[in-house]
Amino acid sequence: MPELPEVETIARGLRKTILGKKIKSIKLSPCRILQNSTVCLSNKLNRQKITQVKRRGKNIILHLSGDDVIIIHLGMTGQLLFLTNKTPFGKHDHIELRFSDNTFLRFSDIRKFGKFKLAKFSPQKKLDDLRELGPEPLEITKDAFIRLLQKRKGKIKTTLLNQRVIAGIGNIYADETLFEAKIHPEEKVCDLGPSRLGKLHQAVRKILKKAIQAGGSSVDDYLNLEGIKGFFQLQHKAYGREGKPCTRCNTKIERIVLSQRSSYFCPKCQKSRGSPPETD
Template sequence: MPELPEVQTIVDALKKSIIGKKIKSVDIDCSRVFSQSKVSFKKGLKGKKIKNIKRRGKFLIIDLTENQTLLIHLGMTGGIFFSNKNQSHKKHDHLIIKFSDKTQIRYHDPRKFGKVIKVTSSNINKIPEITKLGPEPLEISQSEFVDIFENKKGRIKTTLLNQRVLAGLGNIYSDEALFDAKIHPLTKTDRLKEKKLLQLHSSIQKILKNAIKAGGSSIDDYLNIDGEMGLFQFQHKVYGREGEPCKVCGAKIKRIRISQRSSFYCPRCQKLSTPP
């Protein structure tokens, strides 16, 4: 699933490619990923111009003229692709927005777990998908981070994946941040001392910034808007490296299941001080 760095990479690239462009036409396939009827959706977009593009958690937010906004969540396998010329419809393309200068963007999602929502811009902070999100990992202060995490129950890996606690982290970057902070993923969140929480705050921000700089991680389906791979997967210390030697100590990386998700860690660098 594309996480914060992948979505931010898409946002940064789209800002350079489509800001100010006028929507000429909209093609839709697979109503499952849309929040309203095809007719209403198309009518609401045609003729509008792209004002701004930003991110909230794992949501891509495209602000249009006339008080309209598009929210796009990429789900497990979704991607946004840009083309300088009109291309024919491809399998798994569920939304094609064509601009007056003959460029276009395509929302591509093989597994159809993503969603596309059109809302009134002035109401964006009232819809559940946005209001339920926690603070942004790259914006949250040290003190706010400690205040939120020091009283949370449950394992730290599960807490980090909770979008109501912190918006944008997923399996990849929570594993990498926990390794960087030398915290076992099964550690109880409320047992982490302030010093360790501050270390985790620093690790999360460092890992995310480095991942954005590298264009995200291309795991499974993720590609940027030009169809190119991100490069941060080559910097992964633990994620997806079960059985391989730790790049720090040489111990074999282990994989366990936490909340139905695979978690990767180094048993030597990330020791569990108390029973889970």
């Protein structure tokens, strides 16, 4: 499931493989992933160069030589693959850009929750798809993070998953982050207090950075551009570890359902304890 570290890994790969290349042709099988008409897409993309590759939350943004951008969201099972040989379209392959040096960028998506969209870019106006996103977790300062979260009413896990609050965190990194910060997923954000929110900010930075270094987590189907797995799943301490011993205290990791998703946590390390008295 591509979250910030996986998407960042892919964006870095794209800069190494397709930056500056010219689109020669495009191949697509119409489906809901495509947000534009196929005719319009082919016409507009032809002969354009990839001038910039960016990431915002879980979105990849390819800037083109005109004032167009391609916005890609991988959903749950979306994959981007860089190919140097012509290989036939499989059942789950949906879009392919062919570059003038006969290399290819292919978008595959088993469950078709991904998005591929061509949009107009202007430096003044934020793109529709990105406007509602909260700040980048690796860019926001500790003070701003605390101020941002203090306003929220819900449970901390649900809040971390909300892209409008903070962008790029999904189920895996929410669980890993809360484990690192020793916070129970069901704890109310407003009960955490500035000191524990500060710890959480630190944990978010630590976990996301380590995950990017490891090339992301390959839980069932994530692969990078070259088709290679990430390594961070080997360092997961909470996610997917129900019944296994906590790496800190040996207590069995528990699983509960929150916002219709699994939440894994250590019942001993991550006790709900409300706001401790603040000394300052």
